[in-house]
Amino acid sequence: MDDTLVRNYRARHRVHEMIADHRAETLSVEDARAMAARIQRKGPQAVQALFDRLFDEDDPNGHRMAIMLLTEMDDPAVLEQTRTFLKRPHLPERVRVALLAIEALRADWESGDPPATDGLPELTLDSLLQFSEDFWETMEMEEISTMWRENFADESPEDRLLMLEMLMKTAHPKLLGVANLEIAIGNLKIIQFLAQKLGQFDDPLAMRILQRLLLHPHLVIRTVADLSLEQIRERAVRGSTPKLPPLPEARFYRAHMATDAASGHYSLIYSVKSPDGQIKFLVVLLDRWDRGIIDCWGCVHYSTEEFNQLLAAMTRDFADLQQRRIPKRTALTLLNKAMDLNIRRNHALPLELAVWYHLFDHEEFKDDPSIPVFGVECRMCRKAVRTGPRLAPPWVVGDLVVCHRCSTRPLRCPVCGGATTLPKCLVTHEDTSGPLDLRCPHCFETIPIGRVRRSLNEK
Ligand SMILES: [Zn+2]
Numbered sequence: 001m002d003d004t005l006v007r008n009y010r011a012r013h014r015v016h017e018m019i020a021d022h023r024a025e026t027l028s029v030e031d032a033r034a035m036a037a038r039i040q041r042k043g044p045q046a047v048q049a050l051f052d053r054l055f056d057e058d059d060p061n062g063h064r065m066a067i068m069l070l071t072e073m074d075d076p077a078v079l080e081q082t083r084t085f086l087k088r089p090h091l092p093e094r095v096r097v098a099l100l101a102i103e104a105l106r107a108d109w110e111s112g113d114p115p116a117t118d119g120l121p122e123l124t125l126d127s128l129l130q131f132s133e134d135f136w137e138t139m140e141m142e143e144i145s146t147m148w149r150e151n152f153a154d155e156s157p158e159d160r161l162l163m164l165e166m167l168m169k170t171a172h173p174k175l176l177g178v179a180n181l182e183i184a185i186g187n188l189k190i191i192q193f194l195a196q197k198l199g200q201f202d203d204p205l206a207m208r209i210l211q212r213l214l215l216h217p218h219l220v221i222r223t224v225a226d227l228s229l230e231q232i233r234e235r236a237v238r239g240s241t242p243k244l245p246p247l248p249e250a251r252f253y254r255a256h257m258a259t260d261a262a263s264g265h266y267s268l269i270y271s272v273k274s275p276d277g278q279i280k281f282l283v284v285l286l287d288r289w290d291r292g293i294i295d296c297w298g299c300v301h302y303s304t305e306e307f308n309q310l311l312a313a314m315t316r317d318f319a320d321l322q323q324r325r326i327p328k329r330t331a332l333t334l335l336n337k338a339m340d341l342n343i344r345r346n347h348a349l350p351l352e353l354a355v356w357y358h359l360f361d362h363e364e365f366k367d368d369p370s371i372p373v374f375g376v377e378c379r380m381c382r383k384a385v386r387t388g389p390r391l392a393p394p395w396v397v398g399d400l401v402v403c404h405r406c407s408t409r410p411l412r413c414p415v416c417g418g419a420t421t422l423p424k425c426l427v428t429h430e431d432t433s434g435p436l437d438l439r440c441p442h443c444f445e446t447i448p449i450g451r452v453r454r455s456l457n458e459k
C-alpha cells in the first residue's frame, strides 16, 4: 500500500511537470488531444493529477490546461469523477464553474448514452488514497472533515481505521479535523489509535484534542493520550522543528445572534479570520429550553465583503428576530451553556459540530450574566420542559414557560367554580422564579398557584 502512494505521487508529479511546460492559450486542439491521450495512458493517477490542478488557486495556467485536457479525454471515468467532485460542499466558485464546464463538455462527448438517473457516484474510501499531500493543500481542514463526515462516517469502523492509518502516516495537520470527528463518533478502537497517533502531530490543535482525551471515560485512552502528550512535549524541549507547517492561527472575528423568545431559540453566527484574511464561520441553532445545540453548519473561504453581505441578507430575512452583533464573551457563553444542556438532558450534539468545534473550544472567557438559564422547568409542575419537532410546544408568555400538559389541563376556579384553562386566565408574574398570579376569567378572583396545582392534582 505504501508503494501505491509513492507511485501515485510520481505519476502525479510527472503530469504537473508536463502541464507546466505548456501554455493553455497557445495549445492547439490537436496538441491538447495528443497530450490528453498521453496522460490517459499513464493511468488513473495521472488523470487525477489534472483534477488536482483545478483546485490550485495559484496556477491559472495549470487550471486552464486541466480543463482543456479533461474535456479532451476519451474516458467515462472523467465525467464520473467530475460529478463526484461537484457534490462536494463549499467548493470554491472558480472550481465549481470549471467542473460544470467539464461536465457539460464531457456530456456532449458521451451524448447517445442514456443520462445517469440513479444518483451520482459516491466517493469511496479507496478513492481517498488517490489524494496526494498536494491535494490536502488545496482544501481547508473543515472541508476535509466535512468530506469525511458525508462520505465515510457510515463505513465500518474497521475500514475507517485502516483508512485513517494510511491517511495519517505523514501526520498532516489538516487531518486533525477528521480526528475530532472520529472522536465524536466514538468508536473506541479508532479513538485509541488517534490517541496514540496524535503524539506524532506537531500542531497545537493535536495537543488540545489530546488534553480532551485525558478526560475520556476509558482508562486505556487516557493513558495513551497522556503518553502522546509527553511525546509532543519532549519534541518541544529538544527544539525539533515540525516537518509540516502548523495550521494558520485564526482569530475571533465577529459574532451575531438572533433570538426568537417565543420558541426559546437562538441562532448564532461565530466567525474567525485567518492571517490571510479569509473568514470561516459556523452557524448554530440553539434551543434554550431543552435541547441545547440542535443544528450547526459552517463555511470557509469567505472574504470580509462576502461575509458582510451574508450578515446583511440574514438581518433582512430575520428582521423580526432582532439580529445583532454580540461580544465574543456572549457568544462563548451561549455556546457553552447550550453544550452543557445537551449533555445534562442527554441530547446528542450534532455530529457536524465536531467539524467546527475547534474554532472556539480553546477560547477563555467569563460567563456573560445577561444570558438566561439554559434548560427550563415548567412553572406549574416544575418538571423539565421538553421540546422537539414532534412535541406540542409549551405555553409561553414573556419568560414564563409552562409545559403543554399543564397549560391544556382543565382548571376549576376555587372561588366561583367556573371551568377554565391556564391560557384563558389572566397571568402575571414578578420574575422568572417568583410566584404566578392567576386570575379567573369569570370572576377575576386570584387563583393562588398552590390552589391551581391542587386542583390539577385533584383531576
Ligand atoms: Zn408542567
Ligand SMILES: [Zn+2]
Binding pocket: 413, 414, 415, 416, 417, 418, 440, 441, 442, 443, 444, 445
Ligand atoms: Zn372564578
